[in-house]
Amino acid sequence: MSVISTVTVRVPATTANLGPGFDCIGAALGLYNEVKFTSLDGEGLIIQVAGVEAEKVQTDETNLLYQAFAKFYRYIEKTPPAVKIEIELGVPLARGLGSSATAIVGGLVAANQLAGSPLSTLQVMELAIAMEGHPDNVVPALIGGCRLAATSATGWEICDVPWHEHIIPVVAIPDFELSTSQARQVLPTEYSRADAIFNAAHLGLLLRGLATGKAEWLQAALQDKLHQPYRQALIPGYAAVEAAAVDAGAYGMVISGAGPTLLALTDADHTQAVTAAMANAWKQQGIISIVRSLPIDMQGAVVL
Numbered sequence: 001m002s003v004i005s006t007v008t009v010r011v012p013a014t015t016a017n018l019g020p021g022f023d024c025i026g027a028a029l030g031l032y033n034e035v036k037f038t039s040l041d042g043e044g045l046i047i048q049v050a051g052v053e054a055e056k057v058q059t060d061e062t063n064l065l066y067q068a069f070a071k072f073y074r075y076i077e078k079t080p081p082a083v084k085i086e087i088e089l090g091v092p093l094a095r096g097l098g099s100s101a102t103a104i105v106g107g108l109v110a111a112n113q114l115a116g117s118p119l120s121t122l123q124v125m126e127l128a129i130a131m132e133g134h135p136d137n138v139v140p141a142l143i144g145g146c147r148l149a150a151t152s153a154t155g156w157e158i159c160d161v162p163w164h165e166h167i168i169p170v171v172a173i174p175d176f177e178l179s180t181s182q183a184r185q186v187l188p189t190e191y192s193r194a195d196a197i198f199n200a201a202h203l204g205l206l207l208r209g210l211a212t213g214k215a216e217w218l219q220a221a222l223q224d225k226l227h228q229p230y231r232q233a234l235i236p237g238y239a240a241v242e243a244a245a246v247d248a249g250a251y252g253m254v255i256s257g258a259g260p261t262l263l264a265l266t267d268a269d270h271t272q273a274v275t276a277a278m279a280n281a282w283k284q285q286g287i288i289s290i291v292r293s294l295p296i297d298m299q300g301a302v303v304l
């Protein structure tokens with residue numbers, strides 16, 4: 001088989017929900033997956049994976065990157081070409097850092113590029129949201145920054161959420177997985193009026209806290225009644241890691257995406273202490289973790 005065309009796409013990890021923004025807010029982080037698509041003549045699919053947890057990624061047609069690639073071609077009513085996909089993984093799988101969003105966005109962006117860009121970024125975004133089922137990971141993975149997504153009469157309204165430069169995300173990534181589908185199964189299907197009001201108020205406060213960096217607003221805002229109370233039991237050591245982060249000076253701590261990664265927000269003066277405290281708290285529970293501060297990525301998916 002000979003090579004027709006090649007494209008390489010880099011896609012950032014994302015942290016969704018940020019506490020009270022369940023299924024509607026997320027931010028891109030400076031941690032990346034890179035994927036090279038080479039379209040070939042003839043028929044076939046070759047997938048090669050390297051990097052963190054490479055052995056866990058499917059290498060047949062069920063691979064999510066390929067699923068997104070094929071969905072794009074079905075959408076434009078063309079047959080997907082034979083393709084070789086080379087994946088360099090930096091984002092750990094099923095940890096609440098948007099690995100599935102990197103695959104969906106990477107596959108769609110690469111396919112659009114190889115097909116001569118017939119779709120706009122907005123159209124790619126709508127396809128990505130439909131595939132993932134919610135917008136809070138795929139939107140920042142595609143366009144970067146911190147983003148809020150809301151439905152409108154005609155589709156989606158996406159807005160940028162200003163993130164004060166003094167606010168630093170610290171992610172504590174444990175060495176166990178929690179799939180999003182499992183973490184969604186424990187959620188109720190209905191909520192009380194009191195819980196709905198609680199989240200509306202705290203999401204509003206979070207937006208203002210993120211924009212201003214005001215400590216009191218951030219400390220109060222990072223609370224939620226829609227998903228975290230139900231998911232904490234799936235994350236051993238949650239309470240101990242949260243207490244350690246706050247004692248070390250974090251504004252607060254939330255579940256990153258569907259978990260099990262935990263996300264603390266802090267400032268530069270406390271980043272080192274918060275990072276060490278979270279790692280130590282988990283260690284005392286017998287859980288190995290990687291804890292690190294990450295910048296907000298402002299670029300989103302990039303064709304290299």
Ligand SMILES: Nc1ncnc2c1ncn2[C@@H]1O[C@H](COP(=O)(O)OP(=O)(O)OP(=O)(O)O)[C@@H](O)[C@H]1O
Nearest residue numbers: 064065094095096097098099100103179180257258
């Ligand atoms: N680079 C990749 N290539 C192919 N498939 C991937 C890739 N990354 C993730 N996946 C698929 O996505 C699954 C993980 O998706 P899941 O939604 O459970 O977690 P997540 O996206 O990492 O977390 P969250 O949505 O909470 O941020 C993996 O088990 C794998 O099937």
Ligand SMILES: N[C@@H](CCO)C(=O)O
Nearest residue numbers: 016022023180257258
């Ligand atoms: N909003 C999603 C993010 C994970 O995909 C959830 O919490 O289930």
